[in-house]
Amino acid sequence: MGPYTITYFAVRGRCSALKIMLADKGQEWKEVVVDFPDWMKGSLKGTCVFGQLPKFQDGDLVLFQSNAMLRHLGRNHDAYGHDGKEAALIDMMCDGVEDLRLKYIKMIYQEYDTGKDAFIKDLPNHLDKFEAVMTKNKTGFLVGNKSSFADYNLFDLLLNLVVLSSTCLDSFPSLKSFVGKMSAQPKIKAFLDSDAYKKLPINGNGKQ
Numbered sequence: 001m002g003p004y005t006i007t008y009f010a011v012r013g014r015c016s017a018l019k020i021m022l023a024d025k026g027q028e029w030k031e032v033v034v035d036f037p038d039w040m041k042g043s044l045k046g047t048c049v050f051g052q053l054p055k056f057q058d059g060d061l062v063l064f065q066s067n068a069m070l071r072h073l074g075r076n077h078d079a080y081g082h083d084g085k086e087a088a089l090i091d092m093m094c095d096g097v098e099d100l101r102l103k104y105i106k107m108i109y110q111e112y113d114t115g116k117d118a119f120i121k122d123l124p125n126h127l128d129k130f131e132a133v134m135t136k137n138k139t140g141f142l143v144g145n146k147s148s149f150a151d152y153n154l155f156d157l158l159l160n161l162v163v164l165s166s167t168c169l170d171s172f173p174s175l176k177s178f179v180g181k182m183s184a185q186p187k188i189k190a191f192l193d194s195d196a197y198k199k200l201p202i203n204g205n206g207k208q
């Protein structure tokens with residue numbers, strides 16, 4: 001696999017789950033950081049399948065859609081379950097994470113001042129679904145007995161949510177333990193402690 005190149009804006013956004021997974025799998029990658037004014041000129045945008053970033057290159061394979069990138073790495077780095085049934089459940093959980101991520105993104109970019117408090121108030125109604133799955137599975141992962149791309153996606157989103165509301169996991173012990181264990185994984189810890197990660201804002205509008 002590889003070499004890997006990630007082309008994105010100078011934000012964590014939709015690429016930090018991907019990078020956390022790559023780091024945990026001991027992989028290296030190149031980054032092409034796109035300046036927003038350059039992006040607005042349209043030459044790169046016109047080459048993107050959906051007119052958007054991130055763009056992910058794995059050798060001569062070029063992918064768009066951040067969840068497709070996670071699935072591709074899941075297939076190639078033993079993070080897509082032990083069989084078709086687990087793979088289907090992992091897909092389901094990744095789609096569930098995407099639903100919550102989209103609500104988060106909408107609040108951050110479109111409704112931060114008027115909608116932040118309501119979002120935080122409603123958050124337990126979403127976190128309790130992931131808490132129930134994590135608790136029922138008993139392994140410390142969403143599905144099966146090893147980390148999948150859905151776990152990296154959830155972990156990244158939970159890190160953002162804890163920045164937004166530091167106490168949001170206090171009523172969810174399985175999720176809190178999950179974040180603690182993932183954060184303590186040596187390769188993940190090294191990446192989260194790196195300047196490459198820390199120097200980037202979570203979102204593109206300075207809100208978090």
Ligand SMILES: N[C@@H](CCC(=O)N[C@@H](CSC(=S)NCCc1ccccc1)C(=O)NCC(=O)O)C(=O)O
Pocket residue numbers: 009011013014045051052053054064065066067105109203204205
């Ligand atoms: N379904 C896609 C969504 C990709 C996406 O939304 N990309 C955004 C960036 S990712 C994101 S969280 N966007 C939120 C707002 C934003 C825009 C530009 C820079 C940073 C953030 C983008 O390319 N915006 C520029 C454009 O559409 O011309 C995926 O999962 O990759």
